[in-house]
Amino acid sequence: MHRSFTARFALVLVAGIVAAIIVAPLVAIAVSAVGLRYPFPRIFDRTVMATLLIAMLFSARDLNLVPLLRRGFKHPLAISIARAIRGFGVAMLSIAILFGLALAVGGGGVGDHEAAAALIPKYFLSAIAIAFIEEAFFRAFLLGGMARDFGNRIALIASAAIYAIAHLVRSPARFYVTGYQPAAGLITLAHSIDQFKDPGIAIPALIGLFLLGIVLGEAYILTGSVYFSIGLHCGFVLGAKMWPKIILNRAAIPWWIAGGGAIPLIGGATAWVIAIAILATLRPIAGVQKAALDVVS
Numbered sequence: 001m002h003r004s005f006t007a008r009f010a011l012v013l014v015a016g017i018v019a020a021i022i023v024a025p026l027v028a029i030a031v032s033a034v035g036l037r038y039p040f041p042r043i044f045d046r047t048v049m050a051t052l053l054i055a056m057l058f059s060a061r062d063l064n065l066v067p068l069l070r071r072g073f074k075h076p077l078a079i080s081i082a083r084a085i086r087g088f089g090v091a092m093l094s095i096a097i098l099f100g101l102a103l104a105v106g107g108g109g110v111g112d113h114e115a116a117a118a119l120i121p122k123y124f125l126s127a128i129a130i131a132f133i134e135e136a137f138f139r140a141f142l143l144g145g146m147a148r149d150f151g152n153r154i155a156l157i158a159s160a161a162i163y164a165i166a167h168l169v170r171s172p173a174r175f176y177v178t179g180y181q182p183a184a185g186l187i188t189l190a191h192s193i194d195q196f197k198d199p200g201i202a203i204p205a206l207i208g209l210f211l212l213g214i215v216l217g218e219a220y221i222l223t224g225s226v227y228f229s230i231g232l233h234c235g236f237v238l239g240a241k242m243w244p245k246i247i248l249n250r251a252a253i254p255w256w257i258a259g260g261g262a263i264p265l266i267g268g269a270t271a272w273v274i275a276i277a278i279l280a281t282l283r284p285i286a287g288v289q290k291a292a293l294d295v296v297s
Helices: 005-033 040-058 065-072 077-104 113-118 120-150 152-168 184-191 199-223 227-246 269-280 282-286
Strands: none
Touching: 005 040, 005 120, 005 184, 040 184, 065 120, 077 227, 077 269, 077 282, 113 120, 113 227, 120 152, 120 199, 120 227, 152 199, 199 227, 199 269, 199 282, 269 282
16 A cells, blocks of 8 residues: 655654754753853754654655665766756856846945955855755655655645745744743744745745746756756855855845845846746756656556
């Protein structure tokens, strides 16, 4: 009898969040005891990641975790590196277009460009880590697992929607916990939807993130591995991190270039057009003829 990956993952997700609500206040006490000072929402976010990972590892067999990840990271090293570089190049071209438009409308300014350039290696390593982790989770694991339940197309749309929402479900509040406050996790969880209260900011960001999730997911389906998606993702993250360092006069840039909210660029109409253009030409730019990922039987 076929067991639903999606239903099992939903249970694991709930278990991870409940565990984080209980554990995060204890972690906050430990952090404070060693003299560190971090906002509790940041501690809660990291605790959710840790408890969700632990819950996934405990349920690895039921979730088909190892086979899904192995499938996502298959292919010879030379092909994998070439695809990652190719994806990164496509992302960098897209970022160059956005930066060029921003500078053309007066987004430049006087700043320490040498200092900004010196940050590129640090940001690049961070971008690689983010791209690797998120592509492993959202594409190899989540998209690959949901494809077994619903097929590639529905799984692509559903996983892209989850990807978009997950990037906005985060508490913007900043408060500190030094003593034991058992309700702190629930308070933070309640504030995690605050970014959805302003539709003018939330909806453009959701559209952009959803389109990006579709592009990354379709790249995974077409190539049959996460490497092209990792390259794309890495380039986009690097561009978003370098944006405030290079584009100094951001008040002069219209929303259709800069976007809005906590995640720059992705909420702007220009980024949407670029995402749609990449999606429309994904087969030739990824160098594939037909979809390589089939529904897991």
